[in-house]
Amino acid sequence: MDDLFIARSLFGTTMAFHIIFATIGVGLPFMILTAELLYQKTKDLDYVVMAKRWTKTFAVLLGVGIPTGTIAGVQLSLLWPGFMEVIGRVMPLPFQIEIYAFFVEALFMSIYVYAAERIAPWMRIVSLVFVALGALASAVLITNVHAFQGTPAGFRYENGKFVDIDPWAAFFNPSFFVTAGHVALSAYVVGAFVVASVAAYKMMKNKRESKVYLFHQKALMISLVVGGICSFLTAINGHESAQYLHEYQPEKLAAAEGLFDTQSHAPLAIGGVTDRDTQSVKGAIEIPWLLSFLAGNSFDTVVVGLNDFPEEYWPPLFIHTLFNVMVGIGSLLIFLAFVGLIWKKLSKKEHFPKALLWIYVLSGPLAIIAIECGWIFACTGRQPWVIYHVLQTADSVTSAPNLMILFILFLIVYVILGVAVVAVLLYFFRKNTELDDLKKAEETYIVS
Numbered sequence: 001m002d003d004l005f006i007a008r009s010l011f012g013t014t015m016a017f018h019i020i021f022a023t024i025g026v027g028l029p030f031m032i033l034t035a036e037l038l039y040q041k042t043k044d045l046d047y048v049v050m051a052k053r054w055t056k057t058f059a060v061l062l063g064v065g066i067p068t069g070t071i072a073g074v075q076l077s078l079l080w081p082g083f084m085e086v087i088g089r090v091m092p093l094p095f096q097i098e099i100y101a102f103f104v105e106a107l108f109m110s111i112y113v114y115a116a117e118r119i120a121p122w123m124r125i126v127s128l129v130f131v132a133l134g135a136l137a138s139a140v141l142i143t144n145v146h147a148f149q150g151t152p153a154g155f156r157y158e159n160g161k162f163v164d165i166d167p168w169a170a171f172f173n174p175s176f177f178v179t180a181g182h183v184a185l186s187a188y189v190v191g192a193f194v195v196a197s198v199a200a201y202k203m204m205k206n207k208r209e210s211k212v213y214l215f216h217q218k219a220l221m222i223s224l225v226v227g228g229i230c231s232f233l234t235a236i237n238g239h240e241s242a243q244y245l246h247e248y249q250p251e252k253l254a255a256a257e258g259l260f261d262t263q264s265h266a267p268l269a270i271g272g273v274t275d276r277d278t279q280s281v282k283g284a285i286e287i288p289w290l291l292s293f294l295a296g297n298s299f300d301t302v303v304v305g306l307n308d309f310p311e312e313y314w315p316p317l318f319i320h321t322l323f324n325v326m327v328g329i330g331s332l333l334i335f336l337a338f339v340g341l342i343w344k345k346l347s348k349k350e351h352f353p354k355a356l357l358w359i360y361v362l363s364g365p366l367a368i369i370a371i372e373c374g375w376i377f378a379c380t381g382r383q384p385w386v387i388y389h390v391l392q393t394a395d396s397v398t399s400a401p402n403l404m405i406l407f408i409l410f411l412i413v414y415v416i417l418g419v420a421v422v423a424v425l426l427y428f429f430r431k432n433t434e435l436d437d438l439k440k441a442e443e444t445y446i447v448s
Contacts, residue, residue, distance in 0.1 A: 027191015
């Protein structure tokens with residue numbers, strides 16, 4: 001393997017691992033805030049126990065998310081010096097502001113963890129609001145660098161020099177708000193369905209009408225409400241993201257849909273595998289005219305095909321599969337959320353069928369898979385550019401040798417970290433059961 005491929009594989013593996021903790025680290029504080037708000041409204045101790053247990057989970061995940069995020073930052077500097085030179089000159093603001101976002105998150109999380117029983121209810125809410133905002137800001141700020149890579153702005157590159165640099169124009173690049181919205185909503189979806197996954201599993205392990213079963217049933221219902229709303233909003237935001245691709249990165253949209261020839265009334269290809277030789281998507285279900293409508297809100301919209309670009313600038317054609325997996329899982333999660341809510345609220349059923357609970361157990365891993373596919377699609381679909389039409393990936397990679405040794409060592413580290421996180425969470429919650437926490441809450445809180 002050449003150094004470019006190894007460098008991409010090393011950084012890609014780091015981000016694939018880190019993004020799990022980063023995404024849950026944004027979604028879980030929102031779930032904690034939701035549970036705390038429900039407790040303050042209803043004084044139902046189940047909700048405050050949920051908030052506390054999820055907070056402990058968040059603390060463990062944060063303990064891994066911080067070092068893996070630090071590793072990713074170091075790898076950016078060491079593996080991609082050409083890229084970091086551009087970022088340092090044009091786009092330093094997100095990295096600088098992100099430090100303060102993390103400070104706010106950590107500070108107010110400490111207040112909630114150590115002083116929740118000693119402060120007024122409104123202060124508990126304010127603390128969690130700042131935790132959620134700090135976590136979200138960190139994710140949005142770092143992701144804004146990715147938005148800049150796809151829609152660079154705030155500078156001109158002439159004769160090998162960067163001129164007319166405007167850091168704020170670079171910060172608020174054309175895809176900033178769309179990307180920020182997608183990151184926030186998809187993180188809330190993952191947070192909700194990870195909670196739903198655990199709650200559904202616990203419901204199957206306990207007897208119906210037991211205290212633990214009813215506790216997790218409440219958690220599942222919160223997850224389905226939050227997950228359903230955010231999944232639907234993510235789909236709307238995804239439509240807007242596709243329109244930005246049509247305007248700013250047309251070859252990426254063409255590769256995502258396996259479209260080779262420029263045309264109006266372009267069909268939408270669902271499923272299938274893109275075949276370079278036949279210039280078609282084999283096995284796909286095509287919906288006539290729909291791609292043109294999604295790209296420009298009109299069936300007459302002309303969608304540019306891959307053949308209008310030099311082949312060396314084509315993104316990898318497998319991103320069509322990644323795009324379909326991401327959209328397919330997102331659509332499934334919307335459906336699952338509304339099925340659960342309809343089953344519980346409209347049919348007035350007391351219990352969920354076991355088959356449906358098993359599907360909810362799988363919903364958390366599916367949401368994470370969708371995030372992984374979306375991230376790989378977003379970054380790989382920009383290739384061969386690290387900054388679109390400004391800097392190619394091959395021109396920004398390090399010239400240092402022996403990257404394969406680092407790749408293997410980091411793989412071992414990530415395996416150890418992954419196993420350790422699972423082991424710590426399992427050990428902690430086996431030693432501190434729901435019944436234990438409910439009993440402690442009854443002794444601590446006065447229900448009015």
